[in-house]
Amino acid sequence: MSLKHLHRKLRNTDLPSEEFDPISAFESFESPVISNIIPPDRYTEPKEDYSDIITKVEAKKPQLASALKKLNLYQQQAVFSEDQKLLLSAMVGSGKTTVLTHKVLYLHFIKGIPLSQMAVLTFTNKAAREIKERILSFYENSTPPNSDELRYFGTFHSVARQLIKEHPKLQELGFTPDFSIMDQEAKEDFLQRLIVSHELDVKYRNKLDKRLKLYRNEKQIIYGNMKNPDDLVQLLNISRKEKQANNLMDFDDLISVINWQLKLKKTFIPEWIVVDEFQDCNQEQIELIQNLSDDRSHFFAVGDPNQSIYAWRGSTNVIFQNYIEDQSFVIMRLPLNYRTSGQLLNAASCLLQQDNDALQATRDQGKKLIIRNHFDDHQEAYYYVQKFKEVHQHGTPRTEIAVLFRTRQQIAIFESIFQLEGIPCEVVSKTKLREQAALFWLQNILLSGLHPNDMDSILRVFTSTDFGCLKAGKRLLSTFSKFIEGKEFASKLEAFSCFLSEKYKKHAEYIDLCQRLMGLADYLRSRKRDVNLYQYLSLDFFLKPTSINYKDDVADIKNALNELDHYTLKNYFGDWLEIYRAAMSQVSLEGHFQINSGIQTETKGVSLLTIHAAKGLEFDHVYLSGANSGIIPLERKKAGYDHLKEEKRLLFVALTRAKNHMEISWHTKSSAWNAQDGPSYFLNSIPSALLEKVDTAPTKDSELETTPKVELNDDSKWKVGTKVKHPKYGTGEIKSCNEQDVVCDFGKFGEKSFASAWAPLVKI
DNA sequence: TCTGGGTAAATTTTT
DNA sequence: TTTACCCAGA
Numbered sequence: 001m002s003l004k005h006l007h008r009k010l011r012n013t014d015l016p017s018e019e020f021d022p023i024s025a026f027e028s029f030e031s032p033v034i035s036n037i038i039p040p041d042r043y044t045e046p047k048e049d050y051s052d053i054i055t056k057v058e059a060k061k062p063q064l065a066s067a068l069k070k071l072n073l074y075q076q077q078a079v080f081s082e083d084q085k086l087l088l089s090a091m092v093g094s095g096k097t098t099v100l101t102h103k104v105l106y107l108h109f110i111k112g113i114p115l116s117q118m119a120v121l122t123f124t125n126k127a128a129r130e131i132k133e134r135i136l137s138f139y140e141n142s143t144p145p146n147s148d149e150l151r152y153f154g155t156f157h158s159v160a161r162q163l164i165k166e167h168p169k170l171q172e173l174g175f176t177p178d179f180s181i182m183d184q185e186a187k188e189d190f191l192q193r194l195i196v197s198h199e200l201d202v203k204y205r206n207k208l209d210k211r212l213k214l215y216r217n218e219k220q221i222i223y224g225n226m227k228n229p230d231d232l233v234q235l236l237n238i239s240r241k242e243k244q245a246n247n248l249m250d251f252d253d254l255i256s257v258i259n260w261q262l263k264l265k266k267t268f269i270p271e272w273i274v275v276d277e278f279q280d281c282n283q284e285q286i287e288l289i290q291n292l293s294d295d296r297s298h299f300f301a302v303g304d305p306n307q308s309i310y311a312w313r314g315s316t317n318v319i320f321q322n323y324i325e326d327q328s329f330v331i332m333r334l335p336l337n338y339r340t341s342g343q344l345l346n347a348a349s350c351l352l353q354q355d356n357d358a359l360q361a362t363r364d365q366g367k368k369l370i371i372r373n374h375f376d377d378h379q380e381a382y383y384y385v386q387k388f389k390e391v392h393q394h395g396t397p398r399t400e401i402a403v404l405f406r407t408r409q410q411i412a413i414f415e416s417i418f419q420l421e422g423i424p425c426e427v428v429s430k431t432k433l434r435e436q437a438a439l440f441w442l443q444n445i446l447l448s449g450l451h452p453n454d455m456d457s458i459l460r461v462f463t464s465t466d467f468g469c470l471k472a473g474k475r476l477l478s479t480f481s482k483f484i485e486g487k488e489f490a491s492k493l494e495a496f497s498c499f500l501s502e503k504y505k506k507h508a509e510y511i512d513l514c515q516r517l518m519g520l521a522d523y524l525r526s527r528k529r530d531v532n533l534y535q536y537l538s539l540d541f542f543l544k545p546t547s548i549n550y551k552d553d554v555a556d557i558k559n560a561l562n563e564l565d566h567y568t569l570k571n572y573f574g575d576w577l578e579i580y581r582a583a584m585s586q587v588s589l590e591g592h593f594q595i596n597s598g599i600q601t602e603t604k605g606v607s608l609l610t611i612h613a614a615k616g617l618e619f620d621h622v623y624l625s626g627a628n629s630g631i632i633p634l635e636r637k638k639a640g641y642d643h644l645k646e647e648k649r650l651l652f653v654a655l656t657r658a659k660n661h662m663e664i665s666w667h668t669k670s671s672a673w674n675a676q677d678g679p680s681y682f683l684n685s686i687p688s689a690l691l692e693k694v695d696t697a698p699t700k701d702s703e704l705e706t707t708p709k710v711e712l713n714d715d716s717k718w719k720v721g722t723k724v725k726h727p728k729y730g731t732g733e734i735k736s737c738n739e740q741d742v743v744c745d746f747g748k749f750g751e752k753s754f755a756s757a758w759a760p761l762v763k764i
Numbered sequence: 765t766c767t768g769g770g771t772a773a774a775t776t777t778t779t
Numbered sequence: 780t781t782t783a784c785c786c787a788g789a
Contacts, residue, residue, distance in 0.1 A: 124778065183779075207773095223784040225771055251779045280778090312776065315788065407775055430777080513770075515768045589779055612776045634775055650776080673780045767789080773782085 038089060038305075038324055043333050046077035049166075052079050061109045061420045063138060068102060071095075074334050079103045083330040085490055087278070087323050088302045091359045092348075092656040093339030093618070096302045097127070100276055103300060109138075109270060113146050117271040119152040119292060123280050125590050127616075128154045129598050131276070146399040147571045156285050157589055163268065174244030178581055180451040181588040186433055187250045189456050194238050197477045200231040212236070213726060219242040246453045246492070251589075255284045262291035269294050278303030281558060282292070282314030306352055307515050309612060311642060335359060337656075339618055341366025344662050345691040348655035351648055351682060358709060368692040369655070370663040371679060377410065377698040381417040382697060383625065388423055389604060389622055391743040398424055400620035403609040404654050406631045410672070411608050414625070424605030428613050433591055438543065438553035443587060445513075445537060446564075448582050449520030452493035461517075462496070462510060467542050469507040479503065493518055503547055509541055524576045533561050560593035567595050611654045622658035627683075628666045630676040651682050668697045 050073070058065040068076065075095060078088050079102045090096035104120060107113045111225065115135075122128040132153055132160045135145050152159050163176045164170060182190060188208070195202050203226050204211060211232060214220040243249065249257060261267075273292055275281070278301035281289075293299060305320045323329050335358060337345055342365040349359045374380040392398060407413050411427055418425040434440050441464050447457035463472035471475055480499055489495035498512040516537055518525075523536055534540075534557065543553050567586070569580045575731065586595045594600070607619065633647030655662060666679035683691075 038789090155779065179779090184777095206783085223772085224783095225769095227786070254779085309776080310778085313778075409775090591779080610776065631775095636775080637773065646776095693784095765789100768787095770786090771784085774780100 003133055005643060009725050022500065032075050036245065038331065038333075042324060043089075044077075044330050046332075048073070050076045050080055053443055056112055057106070061105075061138075062454075063140065064102075064105055067138075067313065068106070069398055071098070071102065073101045074332070078332050078334070079106050081330065081332065085329045086301070086332065087320075087329050088300070088334065090302050090304050090334040092304060092307060092653075093337040094334035095338060096304070096334060097130060097134075097276070099334065100274060100300075100302050101131055104131070104135060104274060105138055113271055114136070115149045115153075116151070119153070119159060119270040119272070120274040120275060120276075121156050121285075121289075122276040123154055123155060125158075127276055128597060139694060148268070148573060152429050153267040155589065156288065157251055157254050158586065160258045160288065161585055161589070163258050164254065164261065167258070167265070167267050169261050169264050170257075172264075173257060173260065175249070176247055179247045179249050180447060180453065180454055180457075180581070181254070181585045182248055182250045182456075183588050183591060184251070186456060188429075189460075190248070190568055191239060191243075193456060193459070193477065195231075196474050197233075197481060198238055200235055202232060202235055202240075203230045241299055242293060246455060246741075248452065248454065252284075255288055259287050259291055260285060262288075266294070268292070269297055271296075272300065272314075273297045275299075275301040275303075279305050279308040279317065279320055280310050280313075280315045281319055282316070284314075286319060305616065306649055307653055309615065309646060309653055311646050317642075333358075338362055339659055340656055340658055342487070343368050344655065344658055344660075347686045348652055349393055350690070351652045351655070365507045368690060369456060369686065370692045370694055371683060372663055372665045372694045373679075373697045374578050374665050375668045377413050377667060377671060378417070379697070380625060380667070381414045382421075384414070385418065385421045385423055396620050398605045399603050400659075401622070401623075402609060402611060402614065402617070402619040402657065403623045403625055404611050404614055404657065405625050405629070405636055406611060406650075407672075410626050411610075413606055418606065418608075425608055426603050426605050428601075428607050428609035430591065433587075433593075436556065437464070438549070438556055439593060440464075441467045442539075442557050442560055443544075443584070443593075445517065446520075446580075446584055447532075448493055448579070449517040450584055452491035452521075458493055458496050461513075462500075466547075469504070471511045491518075509538075513542070515539065521577050524580055531565070533564075534558060541729075562760045563593045563596055570596070611650050614657050615653055618657055618659055620659045620662075621661040622654070624651075624654050624662075624664045626667055626672070626675070627664050627671050627680045628672075628675040629678055629681050631670070631672060631675045632680040632682060635674040637678075648682050651680065 053076075054065050054068055054733055057068060068079065074731040075098065078086070079100050088099065089097070090099070100120075104115075104118060107118070108115055120131060122131065132150060136149075136393075139145070151162055154162070164179075191208060192205070194200070195205070202208070204223055205225065211223050214223065215232060216250070217234070221232055222716060243253070270292060273289055275289065280303070283740065289299070301323075303320065305317055308317050308320075311317070313582040324331060337359060340348070340361065341363045344366060345359065345361040345363075347369040352359065374383060388398070388401060391401060393666075403414060404469060408429070414569075415425060433443060441461065442458040444464075447454055448461055451457065459472065459476075460468075462468045462470045463476065480496070483499045483503070486493045487495070489498070493514065497511065497518060500514055501511045502508070520536075524531060539557060540554075543550055543557070547553070564580070564583050567583045568576065571582065572579050583595060587593055590598075592599055609617075611624075632651055633644050636643065664679070664683065668677075669677065
């Protein structure tokens with residue numbers, strides 16, 4: 001059923017508008033709906049006192065005991081539980097990471113479980129790092145565990161990589177232990193290269209990922225307007241063979257390969273499996289957990305079904321439900337929220353289908369949730385400019401202020417207006433290694449040297465626009481494949497080296513680089529700790545001191561090489577080549593070179609971020625922008641019921657980011673195509689006693705002044721340097737203009753030109 | 765090679 | 780609403 005249809009159907013029901021909640025309305029007459037509610041009697045409630053256990057801990061590890069004393073009874077219960085299978089339903093802001101780390105410490109120090117007998121699985125590197133750091137902080141007076149003891153502490157993917165390498169059955173799958181890892185973009189490059197070099201006919205090429213998913217799940221080949229099947233299946237077969245031949249795995253392969261291996265032969269059964277953010281597990285990750293356990297192994301998982309916002313990535317809320325129904329699992333809960341003030345938390349919990357005491361506030365009542373109406377995003381941004389100045393003057397640091405958005409596109413105009421008005425701000429999003437040309441090049445250099453059959457990395461080294469010497473494309477691929485036809489080479493790298501010296505003699509330095517890459521493995525092994533990759537690879541020549549970015553590039557690359565040094569030294573176990581490969585795998589898995597301490601984000605200003613990116617963060621002041629119906633929930637053609645529920649949880653996550661002040665805004669005239677009039681109907685679930693509705697939208701008269709319309713364009717309107725807004729490309733700057741055309745630079749979208757008379761541009 | 769009809773879709777992002 | 784794209788027919 002389409003969303004529109006759904007809305008219409010729901011509007012026709014005769015519910016009073018105040019309590020009108022389309023979701024529950026829909027649930028009441030559509031069937032069947034799986035309930036998310038955990039029955040209250042399913043919980044094992046805590047005892048009144050755990051001081052006897054704490055006294056015992058005191059004798060063995062006083063530092064831990066004093067930390068445990070600070071926990072509440074629910075938290076202590078979970079830490080001290082002796083149950084073999086325990087699922088902890090942790091409410092938002094209830095200290096779940098604290099419980100998880102204390103549990104690990106308790107098991108280790110008091111119950112005597114070696115750390116190497118625990119698999120502690122997380123979804124993000126950040127979480128893995130935080131857990132490890134918290135554990136290491138308990139070793140003030142003793143030698144901390146080495147990296148070998150903590151080798152099964154990490155993300156699902158990094159632990160999978162570790163297990164794959166240790167497993168004897170890898171060869172049977174056609175891989176060797178020195179496999180390398182492709183990130184999502186590398187995988188796309190890889191597939192596109194196969195399409196070109198095998199001359200495959202593949203339609204909808206930039207929907208390749210979507211099509212592959214459709215094929216995997218539903219064996220569907222025909223897509224869109226296609227009449228006949230294309231070479232999609234062939235592509236899959238070729239890619240499978242190429243991956244084995246080149247010893248490459250993508251992220252998904254890591255999990256499925258280890259599952260395949262463990263089904264064949266269980267090599268390692270940890271005594272304890274500990275899982276963080278359990279609600280985000282997908283089917284394969286659940287399988288991995290099962291493959292790592294047997295009758296005697298213990299299991300402890302922490303999660304919050306109400307914060308499950310990644311169904312589109314494969315997690316299913318049903319998983320939580322299944323475990324709850326499994327009577328061999330003990331279920332405990334952490335209902336106490338320490339973050340959000342009372343009225344705000346109450347408002348947020350109205351979005352959940354939970355019992356009253358499921359989520360309990362521990363703080364003061366605080367302020368009400370504000371629902372504010374703005375005319376449009378432009379006006380809203382200027383409201384914030386004023387507001388943030390006030391808030392800042394009242395002593396709230398800018399880093400404690402965040403503006404949340406449903407989509408990334410909404411962010412651009414706020415960023416540019418804040419910059420224009422001198423409000424320091426930062427768009428929180430992961431910067432891609434690929435966008436930092438020098439570091440991306442370095443990554444590919446090292447990958448080529450460490451994995452000399454990784455054709456894509458080799459190609460990227462020599463076809464880089466900034467640092468390479470060849471032009472990427474079909475032509476290069478076909479001349480290369482003609483060149484190697486019928487010849488035998490030890491590796492792709494060697495083949496490429498011969499190819500270069502035969503066909504591109506003039507690029508002597510690059511031929512030289514190729515030679516050094518072929519010797520990289522020996523260099524790393526023989527020189528032991530005395531490596532200087534910068535010098536060995538003569539990077540100074542390629543970075544070109546004349547380039548504008550030279551200084552930054554050199555600094556970035558030296559920094560990256562330092563990180564590698566640090567990592568390899570810290571984790572060294574006897575094979576320098578292996579440890580460099582491990583380091584580069586970690587770089588691929590994390591998407592940056594800061595593999596020791598993670599990326600240090602020095603946020604100085606107001607944070608602008610999507611709700612998804614805000615998960616796990618908290619701010620004193622939170623503003624959710626543009627929450628019209630149609631944006632929250634985000635309207636889609638094929639919206640199922642599950643989508644609506646997830647969007648509601650997303651709103652819940654947004655509301656629970658705030659500590660003291662929360663505002664939700666909606667626009668009278670939204671610029672988004674899918675936005676409807678009026679605020680998100682999800683807000684109807686919140687009783688008006690908990691809300692404060694404010695209208696700051698201008699009256700009709702002032703509307704005309706403050707909101708730029710697409711007026712008749714006269715030639716004088718466009719001037720070089722004018723900042724403009726485009727409905728699709730966001731904000732840009734006029735680069736040139738004449739009577740016919742306007743050329744405008746939209747940053748990441750590049751330069752676009754429009755007919756002067758019709759340009760859909762608005763001055764800002 | 766160009767035109768018009770038809771179809772799907774648009775979002776979130778970690779590893 | 781707008782955009783991207785396949786496909787068939789000029």
